[in-house]
Amino acid sequence: xxxxxxxxxxxxxxxxxxxxxxxxxxxxxxxxxxxxxxxxxxxxxxxxxxxxxxxxxxxxxxxxxxxxxxxxxxxxxxxxxxxxxxxxxxxxxxxxxxxxxxxx
Amino acid sequence: xxxxxxxxxxxxxxxxxxxxxxxxxxxxxxxxxxxxxxxxxxxxxxxxxxxxxxxxxxxxxxxxxxxxxxxxxxxxxxxxxxxxxxxxxxxxxxxxxxxxxxxxxxxxxxxxxxxxxxxxxxxxxxxxxxxxxxxxxxxxxxxxxxxxxxxxxxxxxxxxxxxxxxxxxxxxxxxx
Numbered sequence: 585x586x587x588x589x590x591x592x593x594x595x596x597x598x599x600x601x602x603x604x605x606x607x608x609x610x611x612x613x614x615x616x617x618x619x620x621x622x623x624x625x626x627x628x629x630x631x632x633x634x635x636x637x638x639x640x641x642x643x644x645x646x647x648x649x650x651x652x653x654x655x656x657x658x659x660x661x662x663x664x665x666x667x668x669x670x671x672x673x674x675x676x677x678x679x680x681x682x683x684x685x686x687x688x
Numbered sequence: 689x690x691x692x693x694x695x696x697x698x699x700x701x702x703x704x705x706x707x708x709x710x711x712x713x714x715x716x717x718x719x720x721x722x723x724x725x726x727x728x729x730x731x732x733x734x735x736x737x738x739x740x741x742x743x744x745x746x747x748x749x750x751x752x753x754x755x756x757x758x759x760x761x762x763x764x765x766x767x768x769x770x771x772x773x774x775x776x777x778x779x780x781x782x783x784x785x786x787x788x789x790x791x792x793x794x795x796x797x798x799x800x801x802x803x804x805x806x807x808x809x810x811x812x813x814x815x816x817x818x819x820x821x822x823x824x825x826x827x828x829x830x831x832x833x834x835x836x837x838x839x840x841x842x843x844x845x846x847x848x849x850x851x852x853x854x855x856x857x858x859x860x861x862x863x864x
Binding site: 615616637638639640656657677678679680681 | 755759760838841845847848851852
């Protein structure tokens with residue numbers, strides 16, 4: 585079933601029905617923000633959070649869509665966007681760090 | 689001369705932001721010892737809070753301090769190792785440790801809401817003092833570029849901790 589959906593997705597992409605999935609990067613430079621804080625993505629795209637800070641962080645959807653768990657310094661975590669909508673997320677360790685994925 | 693400057697740093701740390709700007713004649717080896725001591729003090733207090741706090745926010749904050757300051761110390765240790773600097777104890781690092789021990793001794797006599805308040809009040813004060821030391825002494829005093837860069841990089845986490853601690857402090861003050 586999943587394979588069929590994947591084939592369908594590739595077929596749609598090949599026919600120009602949908603653009604090919606893109607890879608995005610969000611950088612965590614310090615404990616104050618995600619950069620960029622707001623990112624426009626499409627279903628099927630990948631988003632990689634790269635932690636360049638000296639302390640661990642998370643990227644955790646506030647509505648339960650995704651949760652990176654702990655991302656240690658110099659580590660990263662990749663999420664394949666699964667559904668459309670505005671996905672707000674925070675770092676659960678530093679709740680003042682907020683971000684949004686705007687999924688088309 | 690160096691002794692006097694380091695004492696001034698110690699005075700700055702103890703007296704907080706109101707103290708006159710300290711002189712900058714600390715060596716990288718002394719800065720390394722100060723960084724390690726500053727983090728260790730907050731790790732120890734955080735461990736106690738994680739075990740003893742009654743308010744869940746305070747408990748979580750304590751756990752957070754253990755995580756973040758351990759991580760900073762790991763980065764600091766890696767850099768110190770790479771630069772082949774041997775941390776050199778000095779009045780500031782010693783006063784930080786003594787202050788930390790006094791704080792722990794006091795916290796251990798408290799429980800419940802009194803513990804939570806005393807811990808958070810001290811965290812606010814402590815992070816203010818460390819930020820002040822970073823700005824006035826440690827960052828300007830670091831001669832190695834990588835050490836300076838690490839100190840600059842660490843600062844936003846300390847700012848976030850201070851804001852977080854203040855937020856908890858105000859919620860505790862509202863009769864929770």
